[in-house]
Amino acid sequence: MPVRRGSEYKEKGKRDAKRHREKQKSAVKKEIRRVVSDSSIITRKKGKKVKIPIREIVIPDFKAGSRQDNGKDTRGGIGQGKGKQGDEIGRRPGSGQEPGKPGNVPGEDYIESEVDIEEIIEMMLEDLGLPNLQKKEALAKMEAITGYKISGIRKSGPSVLLEKKRTSKQGIGRFYAYLESLKDETGADDLTCYTALRESDGSLGEAIALIEEGIKPKYDQVEPFPILSNEDLRYMNVKEEKSYHSNAVIFAMMDVSASMTTDKKYLARSMLFWINEFLKKIYEHVEVRFIVHHARAWLVDEDSFFKTGESGGTRCAEAYRLARSLIESNYPTSSWNVYLFHFSDGEDWEVDATMREAKKLINEVKVNMLGYGEIRLDGRPFSSGLKIAFEKELNVKSTEVNGLNVLAGVKSHPFLGVVIKEKDHILPAVQEFLKKERWKS
Amino acid sequence: MNRLQIERLNEIEQDIKRIADEMGLTTTEVEFEIVSSRKMIESMAYRFTTNFSHWSFGRDYDKQKTIYEHLGAGIPYETVWNSIPPRAYLVETNPVILNILVMAHVYGHVDFNLENKYMRSASDYMDLAREARNAEKRFKAYERKYGLEEYEQTIDSAFSVCWHLPPDLLEEQEDEDLLRNRLIEIKQERIKGIQKREFHQDKSEIETLKNEIEELRQKTPPLPVYDILRYILNNSPKPLAEWQKDIITTIREQTKFFEFQKRCKLLNEGWATYVHLYIMRRLYEEGLISAREHMEFSRYHAKVTQPSRKTLNWYNVGLKLYEDLVYRWDRGLHGKEFRESKDPSKWTAFDNKNGKGLEKIFEVRKNYTDRMAIEEFFDDDFIRDAEVYLWNEQMDPRTGEIKQIIAEDNPTKIKRMLKSFFSLYGTPVITIEDGNYHDNRELFLKHEFIGQELNPVLESGALENLHYLWGKPIHLETAEIIRDGSGQPKGVRKLVHSYDGKSHNIKKKEDLASLER
Numbered sequence: 028m029p030v031r032r033g034s035e036y037k038e039k040g041k042r043d044a045k046r047h048r049e050k051q052k053s054a055v056k057k058e059i060r061r062v063v064s065d066s067s068i069i070t071r072k073k074g075k076k077v078k079i080p081i082r083e084i085v086i087p088d089f090k091a092g093s094r095q096d097n098g099k100d101t102r103g104g105i106g107q108g109k110g111k112q113g114d115e116i117g118r119r120p121g122s123g124q125e126p127g128k129p130g131n132v133p134g135e136d137y138i139e140s141e142v143d144i145e146e147i148i149e150m151m152l153e154d155l156g157l158p159n160l161q162k163k164e165a166l167a168k169m170e171a172i173t174g175y176k177i178s179g180i181r182k183s184g185p186s187v188l189l190e191k192k193r194t195s196k197q198g199i200g201r202f203y204a205y206l207e208s209l210k211d212e213t214g215a216d217d218l219t220c221y222t223a224l225r226e227s228d229g230s231l232g233e234a235i236a237l238i239e240e241g242i243k244p245k246y247d248q249v250e251p252f253p254i255l256s257n258e259d260l261r262y263m264n265v266k267e268e269k270s271y272h273s274n275a276v277i278f279a280m281m282d283v284s285a286s287m288t289t290d291k292k293y294l295a296r297s298m299l300f301w302i303n304e305f306l307k308k309i310y311e312h313v314e315v316r317f318i319v320h321h322a323r324a325w326l327v328d329e330d331s332f333f334k335t336g337e338s339g340g341t342r343c344a345e346a347y348r349l350a351r352s353l354i355e356s357n358y359p360t361s362s363w364n365v366y367l368f369h370f371s372d373g374e375d376w377e378v379d380a381t382m383r384e385a386k387k388l389i390n391e392v393k394v395n396m397l398g399y400g401e402i403r404l405d406g407r408p409f410s411s412g413l414k415i416a417f418e419k420e421l422n423v424k425s426t427e428v429n430g431l432n433v434l435a436g437v438k439s440h441p442f443l444g445v446v447i448k449e450k451d452h453i454l455p456a457v458q459e460f461l462k463k464e465r466w467k468s
Numbered sequence: 469m470n471r472l473q474i475e476r477l478n479e480i481e482q483d484i485k486r487i488a489d490e491m492g493l494t495t496t497e498v499e500f501e502i503v504s505s506r507k508m509i510e511s512m513a514y515r516f517t518t519n520f521s522h523w524s525f526g527r528d529y530d531k532q533k534t535i536y537e538h539l540g541a542g543i544p545y546e547t548v549w550n551s552i553p554p555r556a557y558l559v560e561t562n563p564v565i566l567n568i569l570v571m572a573h574v575y576g577h578v579d580f581n582l583e584n585k586y587m588r589s590a591s592d593y594m595d596l597a598r599e600a601r602n603a604e605k606r607f608k609a610y611e612r613k614y615g616l617e618e619y620e621q622t623i624d625s626a627f628s629v630c631w632h633l634p635p636d637l638l639e640e641q642e643d644e645d646l647l648r649n650r651l652i653e654i655k656q657e658r659i660k661g662i663q664k665r666e667f668h669q670d671k672s673e674i675e676t677l678k679n680e681i682e683e684l685r686q687k688t689p690p691l692p693v694y695d696i697l698r699y700i701l702n703n704s705p706k707p708l709a710e711w712q713k714d715i716i717t718t719i720r721e722q723t724k725f726f727e728f729q730k731r732c733k734l735l736n737e738g739w740a741t742y743v744h745l746y747i748m749r750r751l752y753e754e755g756l757i758s759a760r761e762h763m764e765f766s767r768y769h770a771k772v773t774q775p776s777r778k779t780l781n782w783y784n785v786g787l788k789l790y791e792d793l794v795y796r797w798d799r800g801l802h803g804k805e806f807r808e809s810k811d812p813s814k815w816t817a818f819d820n821k822n823g824k825g826l827e828k829i830f831e832v833r834k835n836y837t838d839r840m841a842i843e844e845f846f847d848d849d850f851i852r853d854a855e856v857y858l859w860n861e862q863m864d865p866r867t868g869e870i871k872q873i874i875a876e877d878n879p880t881k882i883k884r885m886l887k888s889f890f891s892l893y894g895t896p897v898i899t900i901e902d903g904n905y906h907d908n909r910e911l912f913l914k915h916e917f918i919g920q921e922l923n924p925v926l927e928s929g930a931l932e933n934l935h936y937l938w939g940k941p942i943h944l945e946t947a948e949i950i951r952d953g954s955g956q957p958k959g960v961r962k963l964v965h966s967y968d969g970k971s972h973n974i975k976k977k978e979d980l981a982s983l984e985r
Contacts, residue, residue: 030477030558030571032469033501039518040510040533043526050523086524086627087929089896091920094948103860103875105886107775107784110874116777116859117872 050084064453184262193261198253218244229254275310275364280346282371283335284321291402295370301457320346341374347384368398373411382420399444429455487750493579499555516600520607546570550581551597565761576743580736590728603718610711625933626716630723631895632696648690692899705909706939734838738786794825839890848879915946931967941968
C-alpha cells in the first residue's frame with residue numbers, strides 16, 4: 028500500500044529548540060547591563076515575568092539593509108490585489124511606538140521574550156560566580172512572636188488567668204473528699220456533715236469541731252460546693268506563639284530636595300527594584316517602607332516616593348532617625364532582617380548628626396545593612412561631604428569595581444556605599460549588594 | 469484517521485495516479501506516509517524527513533509549532549521529497565478530502581521534479597534525503613568528539629555564506645589549475661598571433677600579455693569565484709579538519725539542492741496547483757468524491773490560492789500563469805505576428821483554434837526556470853490581470869505609525885523588479901577576488917553594488933564567520949550611499965571592511981560622483 032501510517036518518531040526538534048532557547052538566554056545575559064538598567068522593565072512587569080526585547084538569533088549573512096540605520100530594514104515586497112500607487116494596504120506601529128524597543132541598539136528583528144525576574148537575578152549571581160541560591164539555604168530564620176496561645180493548665184499564675192471551670196472541678200472533688208472523711212472521722216450522717224462543712228466554709232478542722240459540738244442538720248439535701256485550697260487553683264498556661272519566619276524589611280530612603288532630579292530618581296528606582304526582587308527571593312516575606320526627606324523626614328507610599336519633589340534643606344539624619352524609631356517600634360531586629368537603603372546626591376547639612384545616626388543603626392540597632400547610593404550625574408570627580416564622612420567615620424574601604432566606586436564595610440561591618448554616575452552602573456551596584464558577605468547575617 | 473479512511477486513500481491514490489497518467493504526466497510510485505502535524509512541522513523545519521542537528525532548525529520548529537498549536541494557523545498541508553522513490557507526508561488530523569487534495573498536488577510536483585530540466589539535475593545530484601539521514605549520524609559523532617562549540621561554529625559559519633552559489637547551477641565547475649592553464653593558453657595564443665604578424669608587431673602589447681600570464685600563474689582564483697564554500701573547501705589556509713570539510717560539503721550540497729528548487733518554485737507550485745485542480749475535477753466527474761467533498765475541496769483550494777496583500781502567493785500566480793498560457797496558446801494569442809497585428813477591437817474575439825495550450829504548458833514546465841518564465845510571459849496584461857504590485861513602508865507623520873503602501877503599479881517597472889528578484893532571490897552578488905591578498909593568503913571579496921547596501925550588522929557577523937572558516941584576515945569591498953542633509957542619496961562611496969579575527973576596520977575609499985543604479 029502506497030499510503031501507510033508513518034512509524035513512531037522521536038521528537039528531534041525539542042533538543043535543538045532547547046539549544047536555541049539557551050542561546051536566547053545567553054543573548055539576554057550579554058545585554059544584562061541594559062536589561063537591568065532599563066527602567067521600563069519595572070513598569071512592564073507581568074507577574075513574575077518581565078518582557079524583554081531580544082534580537083532574534085539569526086545566522087549573520089550578507090543581506091541587503093541600510094548602512095545608515097545599522098541595517099534596520101524597511102520592509103517591502105511584492106503583493107497582490109486591487110489598488111493603485113499610493114494606496115494603503117496595511118499599518119504597523121512605528122519604532123517610537125513599540126514599547127521598550129531600544130533605540131540605540133542596532134536594529135534587527137526583535138522578538139519580545141518573556142524572562143523570569145528570578146532568572147535575571149540568577150544571571151547576576153552567576154556573573155558573580157555565586158552559586159544558584161535557594162530559599163532554604165538562605166538566612167537563618169528568625170523567631171517572631173506572632174500571638175498567644177493557651178497550652179494546658181498549671182497550678183500557679185496571675186488571677187486573671189484563673190481557669191474557673193477546672194478550678195471548681197478540683198474544688199468539688201475536694202468537697203466530696205472532705206465529706207467522706209468527715210463521715211469516717213465522726214460517724215455522723217451525710218446531712219449533718221454537709222451542714223458542718225457549709226457552716227465552717229469548707230474548713231475540715233472547724234467542721235469536725237462543729238459536729239463534735241452537736242450541730243444539727245439544716246438542709247434536706249447535699250448540694251456540693253467547691254472547696255478551694257491553694258492546690259486546687261488551676262490557671263491557664265499561656266505560651267507566646269512563635270513562628271519561624273524569614274522576614275525582611277527594606278527602608279528605602281531618599282532625598283527629595285530639588286537637586287534630586289527625575290533622572291536620578293529613576294536610577295534609584297531601578298536599583299531598589301532589583302534589591303527588592305533579590306530579597307524576595309531569599310526571604311519568605313519582604314516589606315518595603317518608603318521614607319523621603321529634605322530637612323524633615325516622613326513616610327510615604329511607593330508612588331509618592333518617586334514623585335515627591337520639594338525644595339528645602341537636606342538633613343539625612345532625619346530619615347535615619349525616623350527609620351530607627353520605626354524599627355524599634357514595628358520591626359525589631361530580633362524578628363526582622365532590616366535593610367536600609369538611602370539614595371542621595373551627597374548633599375547633607377548635618378553630616379555629623381547623620382554619622383551619629385548611622386552608627387546607632389549599625390552598632391546599636393544592628394541592622395543587616397545600611398546601604399548608601401550616591402547618585403551623581405554631574406560628572407564631577409570630587410567626593411561629596413557625605414561620602415567622605417562615611418569613609419572617615421565608618422569602618423569601610425573604598426574600591427573600584429567595574430568602574431563603580433564602592434565603599435564596602437570591612438569584614439562584617441554592615442555598610443555598603445555605591446556611587447552611581449550612569450545607567451550602566453546599576454548592574455555592578457546591584458551586584459555589589461548581591462555579594463554574599465553583604466546580606467549574610 | 470481510521471483503517472477505512474486509510475483504505476479509501478489507498479484506493480483513490482490509484483485513481484489519482486491513473487488520471488495523472490491520462491493527463492500526460494510522468495508518474496512513479498510515491499510513498500505517502502501518514503504522520504502527526506508535529507512530525508510534519510519538524511520535517512519542514514529540518515528541510516528533510518530528518519537531518520543533522522542544529523539550533524536554527526530547532527528555532528524554526530519551535531516557532532512553527534507555537535504558531536500551529538496556539539493560533540491554529542499555519543496548518544501544514546504537504547511536503548514532498550524529491551527522493552527515489554518520492555516521499556510525501558499526509559497529516560493524520562487533516563480531513564480526508566484535504567489529504568486527497570494533497571495527493572493530487574504531490575503528483576503534480578512529482579511530474580515536475582522528474583521532467584523539469586533544472587529539478588532533474590537537482591535529483592540527479594544525489595538522493596539528498598538519504599544523505600541527510602546519514603549526515604545526522606555522522607554529525608552526531610562530530611558533536612560528541614569535537615564539542616558543541618566547534619560543531620555549532622562550523623555549521624553557523626557554513627550557513628553564513630552557503631547561498632553564494634554560481635549564477636548557473638548547471639555549469640560544470642572547472643578545477644582551478646585547469647582553468648588557469650586554459651586562461652594562460654589563450655594569452656599565449658594571442659602573443660603567438662601578434663608575433664605572426666608581419667607588420668605592427670607591438671612589443672608593448674606582448675609585454676603586457678606576458679606580465680598578465682605571470683600574474684595569472686600566481687593568482688588564486690584565476691577568475692572571480694561565486695561559489696564561496698567551494699573555494700573555502702579547496703583553499704582554506706586554516707586548515708579545516710576533515711570533519712569540518714564534511715559538514716561544509718553537506719551544507720553546500722543541501723543548499724545547492726534547495727537553490728534549484730528555489731529557482732523553479734513559482735513554476736513548480738503553479739504546476740502542482742494546475743494538476744490538482746484537474747485531477748480533483750476528474751475525481752468528481754467519475755463519482756470518486758462526493759459533491760460535498762468537492763465543495764469542501766473548493767474551499768481549501770480557494771484558501772491556498774488566495775492572493776496576499778503583502779507577499780507573492782506562488783500558488784495563485786503560478787496557476788494564473790499556466791491558465792493564461794493555455795488560453796493564449798489555444799487561441800494563438802502569442803507570437804510576433806499576433807502582436808504586430810494586434811487590433812484592440814479583435815483582441816478578445818481572436819481565436820485561430822490553434823489548440824496548443826496544453827502542449828505549451830508541458831513545454832514550459834520542462835524547460836523553464838521562474839526567471840525565464842517571467843522574462844517571457846509576464847507582459848503588462850498578465851501583471852495587470854494578476855494584480856501584482858510592489859509595496860513599501862512610509863511613516864505616517866500624523867500618528868507615527870508605519871504605513872504600508874502600494875509603491876509601484878506600473879507593469880513595466882514591476883516586471884523589472886521581479887526579474888531582478890528572481891535572479892538573485894535576495895542574495896547579493898559577492899565574489900572571491902583574491903585568495904592570496906597581501907601575499908599572505910588573506911581573503912578579498914567584492915560585493916557587486918547595484919544600488920542596495922549591505923546590512924552592516926549582519927555583514928560584521930558574516931565576516932567573523934568567514935574568518936572562522938578561513939583562519940586569516942577577510943576583506944570585503946562594498947559601497948555605501950552618501951546622503952545629503954535631508955537624507956536624499958547623492959552619491960556612492962566605496963569601502964573596504966576588514967576583519968582580522970580581533971577587530972573590524974572600515975576604510976572608506978574615493979567617492980563616486982554619481983549614484984550607480
